[in-house]
Amino acid sequence: MKSLLEVEALGRTFGSGKRTLQAVKGVTFSLAPGEIVAVVGESGSGKSTLARLILRLLSPTQGQMRLEGRDVFRIPLRAYWRMVQAVFQDPYSSFNQFYSVRRLLQKSLGLLGPLSSQEREARIRTALQSVGLEPEGILGKYPHQLSGGQRQRVMIARAIMLRPRLLITDEPTSALDASLRATVLNLLKDLRQEQGTSIIFITHDIGQAYYLSDRILVMHQGEVVEEGPVERVVEQSQHPYTKRLLSDVPRFHG
Amino acid sequence: MDTLLRVKNLCAAYAQGGQRVRAVDGVSLELRRGEVLGIAGESGCGKSTLAQVLALLARPPLWVEQGELWLDGAVYPLGQGIHLPRELRGRKVALLPQGALNALNPTARVREIALEVIRAHEPKTTPQEAYARARERLEQLGLPSRVLEAYPHQLSGGMRQRVVTVISTLLNPKVLVADEPTSALDVSSQKAVVRMLRKLLEQGVIEGVIFIAHDLPLLRSVADRIAIMYAGKVVELGPSEELVEAPRHPYTQALVGAVLVPEPYIRQKRVEGIEGTPPDLRSPPPGCRFAPRCKYAQPRCSELEPPRFGGEERFAACWLLEEVLA
Numbered sequence: 001m002k003s004l005l006e007v008e009a010l011g012r013t014f015g016s017g018k019r020t021l022q023a024v025k026g027v028t029f030s031l032a033p034g035e036i037v038a039v040v041g042e043s044g045s046g047k048s049t050l051a052r053l054i055l056r057l058l059s060p061t062q063g064q065m066r067l068e069g070r071d072v073f074r075i076p077l078r079a080y081w082r083m084v085q086a087v088f089q090d091p092y093s094s095f096n097q098f099y100s101v102r103r104l105l106q107k108s109l110g111l112l113g114p115l116s117s118q119e120r121e122a123r124i125r126t127a128l129q130s131v132g133l134e135p136e137g138i139l140g141k142y143p144h145q146l147s148g149g150q151r152q153r154v155m156i157a158r159a160i161m162l163r164p165r166l167l168i169t170d171e172p173t174s175a176l177d178a179s180l181r182a183t184v185l186n187l188l189k190d191l192r193q194e195q196g197t198s199i200i201f202i203t204h205d206i207g208q209a210y211y212l213s214d215r216i217l218v219m220h221q222g223e224v225v226e227e228g229p230v231e232r233v234v235e236q237s238q239h240p241y242t243k244r245l246l247s248d249v250p251r252f253h254g
Numbered sequence: 255m256d257t258l259l260r261v262k263n264l265c266a267a268y269a270q271g272g273q274r275v276r277a278v279d280g281v282s283l284e285l286r287r288g289e290v291l292g293i294a295g296e297s298g299c300g301k302s303t304l305a306q307v308l309a310l311l312a313r314p315p316l317w318v319e320q321g322e323l324w325l326d327g328a329v330y331p332l333g334q335g336i337h338l339p340r341e342l343r344g345r346k347v348a349l350l351p352q353g354a355l356n357a358l359n360p361t362a363r364v365r366e367i368a369l370e371v372i373r374a375h376e377p378k379t380t381p382q383e384a385y386a387r388a389r390e391r392l393e394q395l396g397l398p399s400r401v402l403e404a405y406p407h408q409l410s411g412g413m414r415q416r417v418v419t420v421i422s423t424l425l426n427p428k429v430l431v432a433d434e435p436t437s438a439l440d441v442s443s444q445k446a447v448v449r450m451l452r453k454l455l456e457q458g459v460i461e462g463v464i465f466i467a468h469d470l471p472l473l474r475s476v477a478d479r480i481a482i483m484y485a486g487k488v489v490e491l492g493p494s495e496e497l498v499e500a501p502r503h504p505y506t507q508a509l510v511g512a513v514l515v516p517e518p519y520i521r522q523k524r525v526e527g528i529e530g531t532p533p534d535l536r537s538p539p540p541g542c543r544f545a546p547r548c549k550y551a552q553p554r555c556s557e558l559e560p561p562r563f564g565g566e567e568r569f570a571a572c573w574l575l576e577e578v579l580a
C-alpha cells in the first residue's frame with residue numbers, strides 16, 4: 001500500500017555546544033492511509049517533540065518527511081494544516097477562553113477558505129454530533145462552562161470538521177477520567193472507520209495504545225527502539241526497554 | 255484485625271455564597287493496621303475532599319459538618335467549631351499530596367524542607383539532627399542521600415514524588431493519606447512510589463495508608479481493599495481482587511468495564527466509557543445518585559436511596575442487590 005506519511009531519519013537537537021540535547025534521533029517510519037500508529041514512551045522520551053515536528057510547529061535539524069509523496073517542507077503551512085490536524089492533551093490551554101464554541105469552530109473553518117454560511121453551520125453541527133455533543137446546548141458555551149470531557153470532545157470535533165488526512169493526538173485522554181477515556185478512543189476509532197483518517201496516537205499508556213492502534217512505535221531517549229504490530233509488541237516484545245515498560249504496568253485481571 | 259482509623263457518618267461541605275455543597279455525605283470507613291485502603295471514583299466524586307478531611311486539613315471554605323473520628327485508640331467528635339488537637343496533624347495523620355513540585359518550596363534545598371517539617375513539630379531539633387534523620391530515612395528506602403542537597407526542580411518527577419513521600423513520613427505518622435500521589439507519573443515512576451509506600455509499611459514507619467486514585471489497575475496493585483465513591487457517598491467496598499473481578503454496584507461495573515490495560519481481552523471488544531456526568535452536588539438527584547446514568551435503573555431507584563447490602567467487609571448500595579443478598 002502507498003503510504004500517506006513517510007518520515008525519514010528525522011531528528012531535532014536543542015541547544016548548542018556542550019549543552020546540546022538530542023530530543024529526537026533518526027526516527028524513520030511510514031504510515032498507511034487509515035492506519036493508527038501509537039507512539040509510546042515515558043516522559044522525556046521525545047514523543048511530544050516528534051509530534052511537534054510532524055505538525056511543523058517545530059523544524060527538524062535532520063531528516064525529511066513526505067506526505068502523499070510530496071516533500072512536506074514544500075507544502076505551504078496552511079495547506080499542510082488542512083491535511084494534518086492535531087488534538088492535544090489539555091483542551092483548556094488550546095482553547096481561547098474568550099471564544100465560544102461556535103466562534104472557535106468557525107475560526108478553525110477559516111483554514112478551509114471561503115465557505116457559504118450554510119456549509120459552515122452544517123459542518124460544525126455534523127462534527128459536534130459525531131462526537132456525541134448536542135449542538136444547540138453547546139455552541140454558545142465558553143470553555144469554563146464545559147466539563148473536561150466536553151472540552152476534549154469539542155477539540156476532536158474541531159479536528160474532524162476539517163476532515164484531515166492525518167490526525168496527530170498527543171495524550172488526548174490524560175486529563176480525562178478513566179470512565180471517559182474509552183469514549184474518546186472510540187471516537188478516534190470511528191473517525192478512522194468512517195473517514196479513513198490516519199492517526200498518530202501519542203501516549204505513555206500502553207493500555208490505551210493496545211486498545212486503539214494497529215502498530216506501535218516504542219520511543220526511548222529520542223529513538224524508536226521497537227516497532228511492530230500491536231499484538232506482537234505487547235505480547236512478544238523484544239527490546240529490553242519495551243519489556244520493562246510492560247512489566248511496570250499494573251496487572252488488572254489476575 | 256485491629257482498627258487504626260475509623261470515620262463514622264462523615265459529612266463535609268463547601269460553603270459557597272450562602273449555598274452549601276456537600277462533597278462528602280455520610281461516609282463511614284475503616285482503615286486497619288498494616289493495610290492500604292484504596293478509594294476510587296471519577297473527578298468530582300468527593301475523594302479529594304475526603305482526603306483533606308481525613309488528613310485533618312479541612313479549612314474554609316471546606317467545613318466538616320458532622321461525624322466521628324476514631325484514631326489510634328481515641329475518639330474525637332467532628333463538626334463545625336470543633337478543633338482537633340493540633341498534634342494529631344502531621345504526627346498521627348499526614349498527607350501525601352498529588353503535585354509534588356507544587357508541594358515543595360522551589361527556593362529551598364530538600365534538606366531545608368525536611369528541617370522545616372521536623373521543626374514544625376519538634377522545635378528544638380538542630381539542623382544536624384534533622385539532616386541525619388532525613389539521610390537515614392533516604393538510605394533505609396534505597397534513595398541516594400545526595401538528593402538532600404538538591405533543589406526540587408533538579409529532581410525528576412518520579413524522584414520528586416518519592417522525596418515528598420519521605421518528607422511527609424519523617425515524623426512517623428500512623429496514617430498516610432495519599433491523594434493521587436502518582437497520577438502525574440509514568441508507569442515506571444508510579445511503580446517506584448508504590449514500592450516505597452509498601453516498604454514504609456513493612457518497616458513500620460507508617461501503619462496504614464489511605465490511597466486515593468482514579469486509576470483502578472493501580473489501586474488493584476497497591477490496595478488491600480477498595481472503596482468506590484460516587485457523588486459524595488461510598489457505593490461499594492470490598493477486597494481489591496473481589497471488587498475488580500466481581501463488582502456488584504453498576505457504577506463499579508461500569509468503571510471496571512472502562513479500564514484499558516494491555517491484556518488480550520481489550521482488543522476483542524469495544525470498551526465503553528460511562529455516559530453522562532456525575533450529578534451537580536448543589537442539587538443531587540433524589541434516591542440513588544447514580545440512577546440517572548444507570549442502565550439498570552428502576553422507578554424506585556430515583557425515589558429511595560438504597561441502603562448498603564452485604565456486610566461490613568463487602569457491601570454495595572444498590573437496590574438490585576436487595577433480592578440477591580437479602
